[in-house]
Amino acid sequence: MWKWLRNRQRKLRSQKPLPHFLSRLIKRPDLSTWLTDAARVKLINHARNMVAEKNWEGLSGLVVTEEMKWKIALQASRLTLGFDDSPFDSIQSILIYPSTYVAPQQTKLGHIVVESSSLRLGEAWKRGPIVLAWEDIQREWEGHEPFHNVVIHEFSHVLDMANGDADGMPVIENPALARNWISLIPQQFAQLVQRLHSGHSDIINSYGATNLAEFFAVSTEAFFSSPRLFNIWHPELAQLYQQYFGHTFYSTSWPLHPQYSMINPSQFTASQTSDYLSSHRYLNHERYLVG
Numbered sequence: 001m002w003k004w005l006r007n008r009q010r011k012l013r014s015q016k017p018l019p020h021f022l023s024r025l026i027k028r029p030d031l032s033t034w035l036t037d038a039a040r041v042k043l044i045n046h047a048r049n050m051v052a053e054k055n056w057e058g059l060s061g062l063v064v065t066e067e068m069k070w071k072i073a074l075q076a077s078r079l080t081l082g083f084d085d086s087p088f089d090s091i092q093s094i095l096i097y098p099s100t101y102v103a104p105q106q107t108k109l110g111h112i113v114v115e116s117s118s119l120r121l122g123e124a125w126k127r128g129p130i131v132l133a134w135e136d137i138q139r140e141w142e143g144h145e146p147f148h149n150v151v152i153h154e155f156s157h158v159l160d161m162a163n164g165d166a167d168g169m170p171v172i173e174n175p176a177l178a179r180n181w182i183s184l185i186p187q188q189f190a191q192l193v194q195r196l197h198s199g200h201s202d203i204i205n206s207y208g209a210t211n212l213a214e215f216f217a218v219s220t221e222a223f224f225s226s227p228r229l230f231n232i233w234h235p236e237l238a239q240l241y242q243q244y245f246g247h248t249f250y251s252t253s254w255p256l257h258p259q260y261s262m263i264n265p266s267q268f269t270a271s272q273t274s275d276y277l278s279s280h281r282y283l284n285h286e287r288y289l290v291g
């Protein structure tokens, strides 16, 4: 009954006019030229439902505008194109801080629980809210943080947690794809850990070496932020993610992050790319301290 009502509301909503600012937001290549026309319609519909159905709440005095909601919903909906029903329907609330925030943290050391606090850009809770920091979302939206996208990061955790704890293994219905996932993800995770231990950088931020859940979230950020460069670094993983997220939704060849359109990194060798990334030291900073 509830699903029937929701679908009816969605159908009615799909006939209403879209907000005037959407034509401006959708100009980003990852939301326009990278996608087929059909995929773009699906993306906008998923985003519109998210904007309308979630409880959006600004924290620490932040006023959440419609445009802010759309910016978040459009990015999160890039993860949902390969699904018939939005995997984010279960999320009730999206809470937004103005900027990086301090959250209490508990760490277990044997039988002792240590209380502390940590700086966060965002967090995702199983059957709970998504928490985000607006300043970082806006900076990433403007292209100042290549390979990073806190919205995609946190919503990746939601995909991951749909079948239990966050372990880097989301629900995968295709058995062959699931088998590939089980063998490839731990292997690529181990390679990243090894690579970072030996002093090299990677397009996947070092926070991805924390555990399999963070590996999935951080590598998904890089995959969606700069798919062509990601493909150079991690072709097997790129293929796996294309299958999982639905590669038929992309228009032609894999796109390039606008940040790098002038230097054409698709022609870089892996070692040249490594040198280039090394010059961007912030890539290796621990951005995601927790979350």
Ligand SMILES: [Zn+2]
Pocket (backbone or CB within 6 Å): 153, 157, 214, 217, 288, 290, 291
């Ligand atoms: Zn995380």
